[in-house]
Amino acid sequence: MQETRLDTDRILAACEVIDPVFLNTPLYRCEALEPHLGCAVSLKLETANPVRSFKARGTELITSLIADAGASAVVCASAGNLGQALAWSGRKRGIVVTVVASRSAPAVKLDRIRALGARLELVPGDFDQARERATALAEHYGFRLVEDSLDIETCEGAATIGLELADTSPSFDAVLIALGGGALATGVGHVLKALAPGVEVICVQPQGAPAMTHSWHSRQVVTTDATDTIADGVAGRNPIPAVLDDLLLVADDAVLVQEASITTAMRLLLHHAGLVVEPSAALGIAAILENPTRFAGRHVATIICGGNVDIDAYHRWVGATPGRRDRSRPCS
């Protein structure tokens, strides 16, 4: 098999660098969800840590290397979770962190980035415009630019989740992974293909932000003009070619889900698993809801990748009453 940019030995070594508070996260069958999904479901919970997402696995790795190299200032573009994680990991190591984010990112994410001591610059437009601005800041000030999914440490940090999933016996039949820039999907996918090759690796993206999924199916980069989804954490328009190349090697499928399925999945996770998750973290459950036949009778794991959500928006999406009809309201 052709090789990805990732290296399994480096990923194993990463576990020694990443703060243990982000490792060995809960992984458990959630039987209360199963009657609603028609398959066995295990949850890998990445929200019970100081930054409430998986992103610190990568930022721990990257800031450790940056600190070792003597750099003292970094900048990243972020939909919100990477910035929060980079702020946390940078603060711990005395690195000055600048985060560029879209003005429309969830307030809870922006507030936490500031609270963790990072400098926050807001730009109009979306994540891809934040990327352009971060690149300009890095060039102008000589900051080290951290690029999510392109920087191999962001993928290999996320890949440590794959080690914890691959360690499960018996293996899962399939793992459902939220797909945005691709760090999580290529990371976890790489490890599963290396250590548990019988597990089907399925990426899930919203129909309102389908660039990487379209690229995967076309086997070449496909960009889109805009995104339209509540799943802010995965809403990119411009896939990175090197990341797509990796994804083509490790993903067995990439599927798109509707906004209504995302909100229904969030509601199921609240009512039957007691979990408040951000929309991106509900993509896997949404994929089961949209194609129950595919998963019937199988044992599926999905990564609950983040829980940073504005609680007002959350209540609008999920509703306050069990059984209430879907009230999804895609951002425009």
Place this chain on the structure above:
Amino acid sequence: MQETRLDTDRILAACEVIDPVFLNTPLYRCEALEPHLGCAVSLKLETANPVRSFKARGTELITSLIADAGASAVVCASAGNLGQALAWSGRKRGIVVTVVASRSAPAVKLDRIRALGARLELVPGDFDQARERATALAEHYGFRLVEDSLDIETCEGAATIGLELADTSPSFDAVLIALGGGALATGVGHVLKALAPGVEVICVQPQGAPAMTHSWHSRQVVTTDATDTIADGVAGRNPIPAVLDDLLLVADDAVLVQEASITTAMRLLLHHAGLVVEPSAALGIAAILENPTRFAGRHVATIICGGNVDIDAYHRWVGATPGRRDRSRPCS
């Protein structure tokens, strides 16, 4: 020092018996909560597992011993969480489980007990009436009776949480523990006094169910005629003398909190930690809210001991809008 019924070596050995899915649960600083509490706060999260409470640490231990002894049927009285945990652990070991619960226990807890294959018998009245009925069933049918807090395994299973807390460096200044029957408080308290004696052990009970706290302060069993609290998991009227004796040895204090503080604490945990918790799990945060001076500038840990809550009731207590005024509604 006089000795409790618990044994630290047995507690260490228990970690080899308890299913790993219940061990090494998340323990992390939650800085987003701290501006609202005026102290450093770490959360020990016992809700991200197949039964959504800490109780399976004890039932894993007790069912393992029961299975080794060749018994095949057990009965317990439960406010809901013990029954769910005993059903899970019993099913795994081929033990027939009967649970007696109050008709007024949360539906979510009762539904999960049934779904896990246990026989559920509902009684009018409260937890203490369920205890009487469970004892009668055990005598009549020869079932092994599992008595929460009295059976040493329920305390020593819970005590493994103490091992995970004591392993933290630097230690916490105080640990806040929900107090009901006393298994959690005596278990965790025993380990902390043995392994981290500088940590202040503070038990927290609702004013509406104060029997054990009154007993601790009086140094003798004090019973009450009724309970009146939304914290169903800790609502007992008749403390067990042997458990009180242990608690007198390991607790530094026992405090009572108001219902309004419990709902405010639940709301803070939702808005700033992204956690849906049952009322009993919010008692520690409620205690900080009621006495911020006591905890100012200290590092406090609290055990988020359960997340099984009827979501309709939860929304009534917590409200859908951040900042909305308290809408606590004690059960009558």
